Amino acid sequence: xxxxxxxxxxxxxxxxxxxxxxxxxxxxxxxxxxxxxxxxxxxxxxxxxxxxxxxxxxxxxxxxxxxxxxxxxxxxxxxxxxxxxxxxxxxxxxxxxxxxxxxxxxxxxxxxxxxxxxxxxxxxxxxxxxxxxxxxxxxxxxxxxxxxxxxxxxxxxxxxxxxxxxxxxxxxxxxxxxxxxxxxxxxxxxxxxxxxxxxxxxxxxxxxxxxxxxxxxxxxxxxxxxxxxxxxxxxxxxxxxxxxxxxxxx
Amino acid sequence: xxxxxxxxxxxxxxxxxxxxxxxxxxxxxxxxxxxxxxxxxxxxxxxxxxxxxxxxxxxxxxxxxxxxxxxxxxxxxxxxxxxxxxxxxxxxxxxxxxx
Numbered sequence: 001x002x003x004x005x006x007x008x009x010x011x012x013x014x015x016x017x018x019x020x021x022x023x024x025x026x027x028x029x030x031x032x033x034x035x036x037x038x039x040x041x042x043x044x045x046x047x048x049x050x051x052x053x054x055x056x057x058x059x060x061x062x063x064x065x066x067x068x069x070x071x072x073x074x075x076x077x078x079x080x081x082x083x084x085x086x087x088x089x090x091x092x093x094x095x096x097x098x099x100x101x102x103x104x105x106x107x108x109x110x111x112x113x114x115x116x117x118x119x120x121x122x123x124x125x126x127x128x129x130x131x132x133x134x135x136x137x138x139x140x141x142x143x144x145x146x147x148x149x150x151x152x153x154x155x156x157x158x159x160x161x162x163x164x165x166x167x168x169x170x171x172x173x174x175x176x177x178x179x180x181x182x183x184x185x186x187x188x189x190x191x192x193x194x195x196x197x198x199x200x201x202x203x204x205x206x207x208x209x210x211x212x213x214x215x216x217x218x219x220x221x222x223x224x225x226x227x228x229x230x231x232x233x234x235x236x237x238x239x240x241x242x243x244x245x246x247x248x249x250x
Numbered sequence: 251x252x253x254x255x256x257x258x259x260x261x262x263x264x265x266x267x268x269x270x271x272x273x274x275x276x277x278x279x280x281x282x283x284x285x286x287x288x289x290x291x292x293x294x295x296x297x298x299x300x301x302x303x304x305x306x307x308x309x310x311x312x313x314x315x316x317x318x319x320x321x322x323x324x325x326x327x328x329x330x331x332x333x334x335x336x337x338x339x340x341x342x343x344x345x346x347x348x349x
Contacts, residue, residue, distance in 0.1 A: 006251045010259045013293075017263045017286050021270035026278045033282050036263075040289055047256065047300040052292075052308050059315060064285075064322050071326045072278060075333045102272035106265045113261035117254060122301075125254045130303025139303060145312070148305050156309065160316045167320030174327030177334075 006046055012039030027076065030068045037061040048132055051145040256297035264290030275340050277332075281325045288318045 016036025023029040037060045044053035117125070130139075137143045149157045267286030274280055292311045299307025332339060 003251055006255065010255070013259055014262055014266070017266040020279070020282050020286055021266055021274070026276055026282075029279050029282050033285060036286070037289070040293060043256065043259070043293060044296055046251070047296050049296045049299070049308050049311075052296060052311050055312060055315060059319065060285075064319055067322060067326060068278070068282070071329060075278070075329060075339060099273050102269050105272060106269035109268055110261060110265040113265070114258070117257050117261065124301050125257065126252050127301075128251070129253055129300040132303070139305060140308065144305055145308060148309055149312075153309050156313060160313055163320055164316060167323045171323040171327040174324065175330040 002046060005042065009039045009042035009046070012036070013043060026072045027069070030065060030072055033068075034061050034065050037065070047129075048140045050140050051142045052140075054142075253297050253301045256300075257294055260290045260293035260297065262290075263287075263293065275342055277325070277329055277339060277341050277344075280341060281322060281329075284321070285318060288314055 013036055016032050016034075016039060019032030020029045020036065023032060037056060041053040041056045041061070044050075044056060132139060137147075264287050267283045267290060270283030270286065271280055274283060292314050295307045295311045295314070299305060299311075329339065332344070337344060
């Protein structure tokens with residue numbers, strides 16, 4: 001029974017992986033990865049890693065893949081037009097030889113891994129693994145993993161939480177809506193920009209558009225920083241995004 | 251099933267992911283193939299953890315999943331920023347990112 005389940009799940013895992021690599025549409029690639037992750041969770045269950053399997057389904061196949069689907073839906077329309085443009089464009093050098101070279105290196109890597117697997121002197125590789133007895137707090141259960149995470153691997157756990165915080169802040173900073181990106185002179189970062197970031201996605205800009213935010217910011221009509229713009233900005237009310245919006249290229 | 255079968259599946263998945271990273275040009279799909287490689291490593295970690303009956307490998311697999319989530323967050327943020335600047339979403343075209 002476990003052998004049948006293993007082979008079904010392994011075929012699903014490998015088919016999902018090949019689907020991710022071979023689908024040209026990124027949306028189908030994401031769906032293939034979802035199937036791959038679900039089959040991989042079955043393999044984890046067969047390896048008695050219940051908590052890891054549950055985390056795989058919830059975190060990976062749930063949260064991360066939803067993020068992927070949103071980004072594919074956001075970027076997708078440009079993707080297709082870009083693909084059409086790229087096929088019409090003459091290919092740059094080295095594009096034709098990339099697929100055989102990649103296949104050659106991946107095949108060599110696979111051969112090397114199989115040599116390492118078959119030639120290893122580990123006796124337990126060809127066994128079922130350590131003895132296992134089901135129980136409420138035995139190997140692989142959430143109680144077991146939680147006990148390990150909060151006693152022996154507490155530092156690792158806290159470091160992972162710090163890493164998640166850094167990644168969340170970095171994602172917000174990278175994907176925020178900022179004005180003036182099209183102007184090259186605006187891209188220069190000075191210490192004043194750090195103290196007071198310009199056009200960093202205020203609610204007024206996002207909801208009502210930049211033109212309304214600009215007019216609300218004190219009737220500044222000049223799109224670039226003219227002297228009267230500077231004067232009105234100094235004397236104007238301290239509205240967030242005041243003056244910065246007038247410099248944006250949008 | 252023997253542990254060796256799980257290790258074989260993990261090796262195949264890792265190599266398929268490496269092939270995708272080397273050949274695909276869309277950074278979204280490159281990120282997906284990176285996930286494939288991390289999942290292959292995760293499967294071998296859990297298999298070795300089962301082999302010794304020790305939970306350390308499962309903890310490492312969970313940490314790998316955390317790092318993969320962070321990498322996805324940053325990578326997708328970068329893709330959205332590239333899209334906002336109307337740059338081509340293609341790893342061969344984005345040469346000016348090198349400085």
